[in-house]
Amino acid sequence: MSLYGYARVSTIDQDLTLQENALRAAGCDIVRSEKVSGTRRDGRNELELLLAFIRPGDTLVVTRIDRLARSIKDLQDIMCMLKERGATFKATEQPVDTKSAAGKAFLDMLGVFVEFETNLRRERQLEGIAAAKGRGVYKGRRPSIDPAEIRRLHEEEKIGATAIARRLGIGRASVYRALASNTRS
Structure with missing residues (x-):
């Protein structure tokens, strides 16, 4: 007890x-x-x-x-x-x-x-974010991945996705997404 x-x-x-x-x-x-x-x-x-x-x-x-x-x-x-x-x-x-x-x-x-x-706290937070976005103050989180660097490593240095992910400290899926977005553009 x-x-x-x-x-x-x-x-x-x-x-x-x-x-x-x-x-x-x-x-x-x-x-x-x-x-x-x-x-x-x-x-x-x-x-x-x-x-x-x-x-x-x-x-x-x-x-x-x-x-x-x-x-x-x-x-x-x-x-x-x-x-x-x-x-x-x-x-x-x-x-x-x-x-x-x-x-x-x-x-x-x-x-x-x-x-x-x-739930009230979450609603107030979302309202605050929307107001800040409306004023142009809130831009969101800064990107942690540089698609240009990923493309450079892949195209110029001929490095594979796994090696790029290790070098940049990101996930392989992020590398694949960045490379795929480059082919769609």
Whole structure:
């Protein structure tokens, strides 16, 4: 019957200390933390490690549910996995504890708002990008591939796609696309 804490922030500039301290104060013997986006589960190795290690009677603890998941689907998937393993979930800053019916209901309600907040943030970001494009300020990411250099290496130095990809530090598919776009032009 152990308490396992999980702390997460989205960017490397953010600090995990407050979450980690709150989880230890809540009685967590083990606290795993990571700096990665919560919008998807892939790439969240510390969370996957905790979920693989958790046993019947254990509790996964976070400070707020948005630290665990940013979508209803991810949240429900994690909750199903915990239930299958006989474990429970608790949030220290919100009245969420899946040992009770009220805690489960509140978890579902908060999950809706977490996903809503994520969707609002995405909409605002897209609106900002559209406005910046309208003003001519936003040009997008700078190209990381120089098609002219790819063509030069291929035509003048007679280098194959694999060697070009290695030399430029790009994928072979990018080399093939650049060469194909040259033949279409």
